[in-house]
Amino acid sequence: MVIFAGSTTQPEYATALSHGICKSESWFTTPLMLATVMNAIFLQATMESLGIPTRVQTAFRMSEVAEPYIRRRAVRHLEKGRVVIFAAGTGNPFFTTDTAAALRCAEINAEVVLKATNVDGVYDDDPRHNPNACLLDTLTYQEVISKELSVMDLTAITLCQENNIPVVVFNLGKPGNISKAIRGESVGTLIGGTQNSEAART
Numbered sequence: 410m411v412i413f414a415g416s417t418t419q420p421e422y423a424t425a426l427s428h429g430i431c432k433s434e435s436w437f438t439t440p441l442m443l444a445t446v447m448n449a450i451f452l453q454a455t456m457e458s459l460g461i462p463t464r465v466q467t468a469f470r471m472s473e474v475a476e477p478y479i480r481r482r483a484v485r486h487l488e489k490g491r492v493v494i495f496a497a498g499t500g501n502p503f504f505t506t507d508t509a510a511a512l513r514c515a516e517i518n519a520e521v522v523l524k525a526t527n528v529d530g531v532y533d534d535d536p537r538h539n540p541n542a543c544l545l546d547t548l549t550y551q552e553v554i555s556k557e558l559s560v561m562d563l564t565a566i567t568l569c570q571e572n573n574i575p576v577v578v579f580n581l582g583k584p585g586n587i588s589k590a591i592r593g594e595s596v597g598t599l600i601g602g603t604q605n606s607e608a609a610r611t
């Protein structure tokens with residue numbers, strides 16, 4: 410199993426950027442990537458307190474606190490039944506944690522990207538701004554791109570499309586949703602599903 414730690418919004422950093430304290434957006438992205446490492450370490454501690462063996466791998470070196478990302482090593486951990494938490498995004502500015510998820514899933518030949526987020530799935534419009542937006546059950550990658558359904562950034566969705574990795578978008582806040590998504594039960598929105606993944610949902 411693979412889990413990606415999303416960066417939480419850091420209002421202090423956003424304020425620093427808007428006040429001109431941070432010189433460029435590429436500088437500003439570093440603390441955001443570091444925030445995902447903190448999240449990953451907390452998640453690791455929580456999972457290990459439940460007896461689940463876990464490893465954190467970071468996209469840039471922080472060897473005193475976590476392993477560096479090494480694809481073959483990550484795959485070996487998974488083969489041994491450990492949860493691997495990938496942190497620090499892609500390690501590069503101008504990307505997102507969704508793109509990091511798509512990239513790592515492509516690298517390790519993952520079957521699916523499970524995007525646990527703060528809305529029930531993909532809507533025909535941003536539900537935060539349009540209360541009449543309708544929740545969609547399934548979508549093709551092309552529909553997400555052409556209709557500009559910005560629940561996931563274009564780089565991430567394109568990477569999933571190119572590597573035929575379906576994406577399930579679901580609400581993290583609803584109890585039971587993570588289990589449902591992992592078991593392949595119907596939850597949220599399925600993007601780029603094949604007949605097999607459709608069957609798995611029913």
Ligand SMILES: Nc1ncnc2c1ncn2[C@@H]1O[C@H](COP(=O)(O)OP(=O)(O)OP(=O)(O)O)[C@@H](O)[C@H]1O
Nearest residue numbers: 415416526527528530531532534535537558559560
């Ligand atoms: N068509 C759409 N359907 C669903 N959500 C949409 C759509 N368009 C925009 N959104 C927005 O996308 C957001 C979810 O994506 P976002 O990447 O912000 O969340 P996240 O991945 O949970 O956050 P993070 O990556 O910081 O952990 C929702 O809060 C919603 O407002």
Ligand SMILES: O=c1ccn([C@@H]2O[C@H](COP(=O)(O)O)[C@@H](O)[C@H]2O)c(=O)[nH]1
Nearest residue numbers: 416438441498499501502503504505506
């Ligand atoms: O690989 C990466 C991952 C993230 N960033 C920066 O962090 C923010 C927040 O990421 P979310 O995926 O929206 O949680 C993102 O906008 C980037 O500024 C990055 O540079 N590289």
